[in-house]
Amino acid sequence: MSGKFDAEKLNKIMAVIGEGHEEYVGYDPQEERGTLMDMLYNAVQYFGTEWFDSKRARDVLRERLNKDVPLPVVSTYLSRMKESGKLVCRGNRVHREYRLA
Numbered sequence: 001m002s003g004k005f006d007a008e009k010l011n012k013i014m015a016v017i018g019e020g021h022e023e024y025v026g027y028d029p030q031e032e033r034g035t036l037m038d039m040l041y042n043a044v045q046y047f048g049t050e051w052f053d054s055k056r057a058r059d060v061l062r063e064r065l066n067k068d069v070p071l072p073v074v075s076t077y078l079s080r081m082k083e084s085g086k087l088v089c090r091g092n093r094v095h096r097e098y099r100l101a
Contacts, residue, residue: 039065040077041086044100051090051097054078 043061044052054075061067061074078098081087087098 036067036069036073037077037080039067040069040074041081044078044081044087044098047099049099051099053095053097057098 040057040061043064044057046060046064047056054071057078058069058071058074061069078087078089082089082098085101088101089096089098091097
């Protein structure tokens with residue numbers, strides 16, 4: 001690849017090397033609303049202090065922001081938000097629930 005590196009080329013590179021690709025899933029160069037992590041965090045604020053799972057978070061992301069993100073990506077990002085202290089969680093690996101910290 002040569003020339004200017006935009007998001008589309010970066011996505012192709014990340015897909016080829018297989019690392020970090022999920023960081024760029026759903027990126028739309030026409031729509032600068034922040035990172036996917038930011039969009040998901042904004043979407044889960046809809047729940048307030050209510051417990052939710054990754055499926056419900058994905059549904060809110062789809063309905064409110066018109067972003068269709070794979071469930072494993074949503075789960076990964078929710079886990080990262082928990083690790084950073086933005087969310088708390090309960091339950092086991094099979095059925096984990098989150099809420100805002």
